[in-house]
Amino acid sequence: MHFFETRHLTKAFGGLVAVNDVTFQVEEGEIYGLIGPNGSGKTTVFNCITGYYPITSGAVLFKGKELNSLQTWKICKEGIGRTFQIVKPLRRMTVLENVMTAAFCRTSNAHEARDKAIEVLNFCEMGKKIDYPAKGLTIGDRKRMEIARALATDPKLLLLDETMAGLTPQEQSDGVELIRKVRDSGTTIIIVEHIMQVIMNLCDRLLCINYGTEIAKGTPAEVANNQDVIEAYLGKE
Numbered sequence: 385m386h387f388f389e390t391r392h393l394t395k396a397f398g399g400l401v402a403v404n405d406v407t408f409q410v411e412e413g414e415i416y417g418l419i420g421p422n423g424s425g426k427t428t429v430f431n432c433i434t435g436y437y438p439i440t441s442g443a444v445l446f447k448g449k450e451l452n453s454l455q456t457w458k459i460c461k462e463g464i465g466r467t468f469q470i471v472k473p474l475r476r477m478t479v480l481e482n483v484m485t486a487a488f489c490r491t492s493n494a495h496e497a498r499d500k501a502i503e504v505l506n507f508c509e510m511g512k513k514i515d516y517p518a519k520g521l522t523i524g525d526r527k528r529m530e531i532a533r534a535l536a537t538d539p540k541l542l543l544l545d546e547t548m549a550g551l552t553p554q555e556q557s558d559g560v561e562l563i564r565k566v567r568d569s570g571t572t573i574i575i576v577e578h579i580m581q582v583i584m585n586l587c588d589r590l591l592c593i594n595y596g597t598e599i600a601k602g603t604p605a606e607v608a609n610n611q612d613v614i615e616a617y618l619g620k621e
């Protein structure tokens with residue numbers, strides 16, 4: 385049994401097949417990369433895994449259990465957390481309150497939710513910013529708070545959708561450190577990212593898709609040297 389897998393995952397929006405027959409497996413403790421050019425279907429894969437979109441056909445299995453028909457909040461309770469590519473903080477709330485809302489996934493007690501949120505914010509090195517209003521955060525801190533919100537749900541599998549986009553080089557390398565720390569604390573990760581340096585640095589294995597279809601799978605070096613991958617990103621010339 386694999387820790388996580390998709391089998392022939394397919395998602396069509398009318399005539400547009402955004403994800404087409406995608407099969408991959410992730411083992412516990414891995415950092416698994418999902419890459420592909422803009423519009424290739426990466427976020428749609430995450431939306432299908434987390435029940436945000438109903439899948440057209442195929443299956444999503446977590447620890448051997450099929451998740452296909454579950455609602456988003458039930459999938460979260462099963463232990464799959466995610467970040468969103470377009471972060472939408474609760475702008476009028478503080479950083480702490482934003483993370484507390486996620487912690488209520490596991491408790492209905494406000495003190496426990498607060499303790500969990502503080503623990504996670506300290507882990508993400510945002511402990512000094514817990515009282516900041518979310519609307520005033522820099523993009524770097526907004527992305528970090530998005531990771532903290534996902535972690536507050538206590539995921540065993542965390543899906544990260546472009547958490548490094550728009551960050552400075554220093555913020556990116558801090559982000560890489562944070563993601564490693566998350567993995568080392570016992571959370572398996574699937575990461576979508578365009579910044580190749582980040583992907584090559586972090587991932588144990590990769591899947592590359594184009595037009596919703598697998599074009600390569602393997603170690604970062606294998607995928608980066610694959611001719612179809614190079615053409616998908618750079619064109620035939």
Ligand SMILES: Nc1ncnc2c1ncn2[C@@H]1O[C@H](COP(=O)(O)OP(=O)(O)OP(=O)(O)O)[C@@H](O)[C@H]1O
Pocket residue numbers: 397400402420421422423424425426427428429469
């Ligand atoms: N809700 C939707 N309705 C219709 N089409 C959609 C919907 N969501 C995504 N698509 C289409 O599915 C395709 C894949 O989009 P998706 O957002 O998954 O790509 P992506 O790989 O995440 O791209 P990017 O790297 O730009 O974030 C695109 O053609 C997109 O326009």
Ligand SMILES: [Mg+2]
Pocket residue numbers: 426427428469
């Ligand atoms: Mg996307």
